[in-house]
Amino acid sequence: MTTVSMTVNGKQISGEVEDRTLLSTFLRENQGLTGTHVGCDTSQCGACLVHMDGKAVKSCSMLAVQASGSAVTTIEGISQNGQLHIMQKAFKENHGLQCGFCTPGMIMSAIDMVNRLGTDLDEKTIRHELEGNICRCTGYHNIVKAIKAAADEMAEVLEAAE
Amino acid sequence: MTAEGIGARVLRKEDKRFLTGNGRYTDDMTMPRMGYAAFVRSTHAHARITSINTDEAMKMPGVDAVLNGHQLVADGIGNIICGWMIHSKDGSPMNMGAYRALESEIVRYVGQAIAVVVADTPQQARDAADAVVVEYEELPVVVDSSMH
Amino acid sequence: MKEGAPQLHPEAAGNLIYDWEIGEEAATNEAFANAAHITKMDIDNNRLVPNPMEPRAALAHFDPSEEHYTLYTTSQNPHVARLVLSAFYNVAPENKLRVIAPDVGGGFGSKIFIYPEEIACLWATKRVGRPVKWTSDRTEAFLTDAHGRDHHTTAELALDANNKITGFRVKTVANLGAYMSLFSSSVPTYLYATLLSGQYNIPNIYANVKAVYTNTTPVDAYRGAGRPEATYVVERMMETAAKEVGMAPAEFRRVNFVREFPHQTPVIMAYDAGDYEASLDAAMKAIDYGGFGQRRAQSEAAGKLRGMGMSCYIEACGIAPSQAVGSLGAGVGLWESAEVRVNAVGTIEVLTGSHSHGQGHETTFAQLVSDRLGLPTESISIVHGDTDKVQMGMGTYGSRSGAVGMSAIAKALDKVEAKAKKIAAHLMEASEGDIEIEDGELKVAGTDKKLTFTEVALAAYTAHNLPEGMEPGLKEGAFYDPTNFTFPAGCYICEVEVDPDTGVVSIENFVAADDFGTIINPMIVEGQVHGGLVQGIGQAMLENTQYDDHGQLLTASYMDYTMPRADDVPSFKLETTVTECPGNPLGMKGCGEAGAIGSPPAVINAVTDALGIRDMNMPASPNRVWQLIQDNGMKQAAE
Numbered sequence: 001m002t003t004v005s006m007t008v009n010g011k012q013i014s015g016e017v018e019d020r021t022l023l024s025t026f027l028r029e030n031q032g033l034t035g036t037h038v039g040c041d042t043s044q045c046g047a048c049l050v051h052m053d054g055k056a057v058k059s060c061s062m063l064a065v066q067a068s069g070s071a072v073t074t075i076e077g078i079s080q081n082g083q084l085h086i087m088q089k090a091f092k093e094n095h096g097l098q099c100g101f102c103t104p105g106m107i108m109s110a111i112d113m114v115n116r117l118g119t120d121l122d123e124k125t126i127r128h129e130l131e132g133n134i135c136r137c138t139g140y141h142n143i144v145k146a147i148k149a150a151a152d153e154m155a156e157v158l159e160a161a162e
Numbered sequence: 163m164t165a166e167g168i169g170a171r172v173l174r175k176e177d178k179r180f181l182t183g184n185g186r187y188t189d190d191m192t193m194p195r196m197g198y199a200a201f202v203r204s205t206h207a208h209a210r211i212t213s214i215n216t217d218e219a220m221k222m223p224g225v226d227a228v229l230n231g232h233q234l235v236a237d238g239i240g241n242i243i244c245g246w247m248i249h250s251k252d253g254s255p256m257n258m259g260a261y262r263a264l265e266s267e268i269v270r271y272v273g274q275a276i277a278v279v280v281a282d283t284p285q286q287a288r289d290a291a292d293a294v295v296v297e298y299e300e301l302p303v304v305v306d307s308s309m310h
Numbered sequence: 311m312k313e314g315a316p317q318l319h320p321e322a323a324g325n326l327i328y329d330w331e332i333g334e335e336a337a338t339n340e341a342f343a344n345a346a347h348i349t350k351m352d353i354d355n356n357r358l359v360p361n362p363m364e365p366r367a368a369l370a371h372f373d374p375s376e377e378h379y380t381l382y383t384t385s386q387n388p389h390v391a392r393l394v395l396s397a398f399y400n401v402a403p404e405n406k407l408r409v410i411a412p413d414v415g416g417g418f419g420s421k422i423f424i425y426p427e428e429i430a431c432l433w434a435t436k437r438v439g440r441p442v443k444w445t446s447d448r449t450e451a452f453l454t455d456a457h458g459r460d461h462h463t464t465a466e467l468a469l470d471a472n473n474k475i476t477g478f479r480v481k482t483v484a485n486l487g488a489y490m491s492l493f494s495s496s497v498p499t500y501l502y503a504t505l506l507s508g509q510y511n512i513p514n515i516y517a518n519v520k521a522v523y524t525n526t527t528p529v530d531a532y533r534g535a536g537r538p539e540a541t542y543v544v545e546r547m548m549e550t551a552a553k554e555v556g557m558a559p560a561e562f563r564r565v566n567f568v569r570e571f572p573h574q575t576p577v578i579m580a581y582d583a584g585d586y587e588a589s590l591d592a593a594m595k596a597i598d599y600g601g602f603g604q605r606r607a608q609s610e611a612a613g614k615l616r617g618m619g620m621s622c623y624i625e626a627c628g629i630a631p632s633q634a635v636g637s638l639g640a641g642v643g644l645w646e647s648a649e650v651r652v653n654a655v656g657t658i659e660v661l662t663g664s665h666s667h668g669q670g671h672e673t674t675f676a677q678l679v680s681d682r683l684g685l686p687t688e689s690i691s692i693v694h695g696d697t698d699k700v701q702m703g704m705g706t707y708g709s710r711s712g713a714v715g716m717s718a719i720a721k722a723l724d725k726v727e728a729k730a731k732k733i734a735a736h737l738m739e740a741s742e743g744d745i746e747i748e749d750g751e752l753k754v755a756g757t758d759k760k761l762t763f764t765e766v767a768l769a770a771y772t773a774h775n776l777p778e779g780m781e782p783g784l785k786e787g788a789f790y791d792p793t794n795f796t797f798p799a800g801c802y803i804c805e806v807e808v809d810p811d812t813g814v815v816s817i818e819n820f821v822a823a824d825d826f827g828t829i830i831n832p833m834i835v836e837g838q839v840h841g842g843l844v845q846g847i848g849q850a851m852l853e854n855t856q857y858d859d860h861g862q863l864l865t866a867s868y869m870d871y872t873m874p875r876a877d878d879v880p881s882f883k884l885e886t887t888v889t890e891c892p893g894n895p896l897g898m899k900g901c902g903e904a905g906a907i908g909s910p911p912a913v914i915n916a917v918t919d920a921l922g923i924r925d926m927n928m929p930a931s932p933n934r935v936w937q938l939i940q941d942n943g944m945k946q947a948a949e
Contacts, residue, residue: 099363099413140840
């Protein structure tokens with residue numbers, strides 16, 4: 001057993017885990033943060049995607065001990081004061097989710113996409129960048145629309161702030 | 163008719179919980195003293211099971227039980243059924259092979275459940291399921307249904 | 311099945327499950343004897359793995375003091391699960407077994423069935439004296455979730471001298487895997503062969519279906535269930551026959567469309583309403599059919615091959631009525647239930663036997679109530695998925711929740727409205743016939759007298775002043791059994807570009823024109839179509855379930871089984887045409903499966919058009935397409 005400590009959604013936490021415990025298991029079982037989902041065992045589907053120190057990682061394919069000392073953000077951590085994040089809001093307004101299972105990973109991936117590439121995203125780029133996230137319900141059409149809409153709105157917010 | 167009536171593009175009421183990680187799926191549920199199951203599955207597509215040895219598995223940490231099909235049948239659990247009767251053109255009813263939730267005699271596809279382990283953690287259950295030794299006598303396999 | 315194949319079950323000689331037929335064989339043979347042209351094809355429908363993103367899971371609990379079980383499970387139909395677990399698997403009497411299907415992450419058919427793992431968890435929880443949870447990993451899902459499709463078919467179409475279809479003869483072998491899953495037997499029979507008339511007036515149809523066992527994962531219903539297989543056969547045949555007789559595929563279809571309703575096919579179905587030409591026209595306009603030649607020339611100039619293919623699908627949803635499906639062999643009735651529970655303060659709970667696992671029932675069902683009573687959806691909650699809360703219901707599959715599930719709600723609302731009007735009339739000293747419900751109020755027509763819905767609900771529960779003899783409360787239930795199937799139909803057109811150097815196919819344009827009857831929420835319906843289209847395109851271009859000769863599943867992870875990803879598919883252009891379904895009070899037909907049913911033949915018709923070939927199997931993977939290009943080039947060079 002090993003003690004791991006990290007910041008999760010701005011809160012300092014620690015827990016005792018078996019060395020082989022995956023980050024996704026630690027978040028779900030030890031921390032009760034069940035918004036992070038596990039849809040495959042091979043890091044293909046992206047349902048488990050979280051941010052670690054500001055970068056997207058697939059939490060099913062890294063150990064909790066590897067995340068020790070870092071700052072992790074999960075789907076539960078991106079709304080502020082009860083207000084949906086622009087990306088969450090865009091998924092709702094564009095019907096970018098159906099069963100909701102891939103949704104947390106999709107949203108975390110989409111936010112990461114904007115963080116890395118900026119807000120000027122075209123359809124081709126969005127589709128390509130989503131290669132690490134599988135959705136079986138939506139056919140991606142409305143997910144692509146949602147990410148485009150959110151990126152546009154984020155651009156406006158940034159412009160207004162300048 | 164209202165603004166939210168038939169034909170209106172009403173945004174989904176259920177979305178908020180899914181968007182915020184508050185959906186409640188079966189794997190998100192927990193109960194006090196909950197144990198975890200892992201299945202021992204057939205590695206052969208068609209084989210006669212000659213023995214199921216659970217001795218090692220039973221000794222492993224956190225393991226509560228290793229249960230097999232003999233016990234399941236003895237407890238009166240019924241075979242899995244197909245609920246739609248089709249008759250052949252000669253009037254005879256369809257030929258339904260016996261399908262047990264845990265098979266202990268002949269397995270007929272890779273992945274078919276043979277035994278179930280219950281343990282304190284999913285990892286312990288998985289480890290113990292891997293430690294169950296099933297011996298098989300392989301039978302010939304048919305995969306393709308084509309006539310030509 | 312080949313002679314001498316290994317025998318799986320002592321109950322099934324030659325691994326034959328059944329040898330079933332439908333239609334008139336002699337009359338069909340006669341049509342072929344007199345045909346001016348016959349088109350014959352061997353057509354395979356590749357085996358698929360449903361792959362809802364949430365793997366199956368079960369959490370079972372046994373309370374020894376009450377001898378009572380609780381099962382949380384990933385089910386599309388918790389009441390059916392309880393019924394089968396109780397009546398056939400002897401887990402517990404129904405009143406001692408509560409089945410809860412909470413949020414469920416997609417189903418696509420694969421979560422209809424009751425699997426070994428749920429049974430084992432329920433059995434084990436009592437044996438070990440603690441709650442037991444099992445969660446499938448993805449490879450277990452590939453190995454044990456019921457697979458879909460897997461047909462080998464030989465089909466023949468007979469035409470007269472005017473290119474009218476006179477006969478259709480189909481022989482299919484359906485691979486049901488190693489065991490018969492819950493509804494597996496119905497898929498290649500009543501859900502398949504009854505749709506072989508397509509959108510066309512075909513006087514003679516005969517189909518023979520043999521279902522067989524193999525050493526593979528059991529096969530059962532997967533999005534569309536039998537109807538995609540039928541549509542694929544019919545629409546591949548239509549496109550090929552058109553080309554063989556030198557007609558444009560659209561014109562050949564027009565010549566043969568059913569144009570008068572109701573229309574009785576030779577294979578049970580009685581189509582109630584439709585306008586197939588309307589969806590064909592809408593799709594052709596949306597894709598700029600006339601401009602295709604120019605686009606093809608542009609592609610050719612760039613060294614690419616361009617092709618266009620269409621598919622005019624019909625499906626049967628809301629399988630019913632119960633008496634009819636019973637006579638065809640179903641072990642259950644296929645009605646649906648609803649209870650509308652008005653609270654004393656006028657908010658509403660609707661308890662439905664349908665189950666939502668992505669379809670958005672919490673919104674669309676509330677929209678129906680809002681529409682009828684003029685209340686905001688905010689004050690209407692939909693309750694589903696718990697056998698302790700909701701009356702017996704049949705669940706969600708086969709695009710039935712709108713046409714059947716919402717019709718049950720509509721019937722319950724009729725009763726709620728009738729009682730509310732009686733109370734309002736009594737309180738306002740008016741005639742019951744003069745009460746109108748509008749904007750959340752009950753009004754006396756032609757006067758300014760009115761009561762809010764909340765006031766009437768409160769009066770029902772205080773019961774201080776109700777009409778003579780009326781029971782207190784405002785809560786009504788209904789069971790709805792439809793009079794017929796519903797028949798969604800439409801036309802899909804796919805335009806592809808093929809890179810002859812790599813065999814990579816890209817979909818350049820895809821148009822779907824659907825007739826779903828009444829639409830409750832266009833946004834949600836479009837989402838259903840998008841998702842269905844990508845599952846169908848996945849089948850046509852990417853997905854294939856591959857076993858080796860030893861029965862090992864080679865495609866048992868996302869590293870090996872090609873799930874469609876965002877950059878494999880385009881955005882879609884959707885069109886809607888409407889003929890209302892006369893068989894239910896809302897005029898709805900169902901939209902959940904159409905995309906997966908109509909799209910595979912459109913894609914393959916487009917790819918074969920681009921390559922200038924007649925036959926090919928799905929999926930149109932780069933490897934297969936490249937090989938076909940090489941083979942075709944060799945053939946042309948030899949000629």
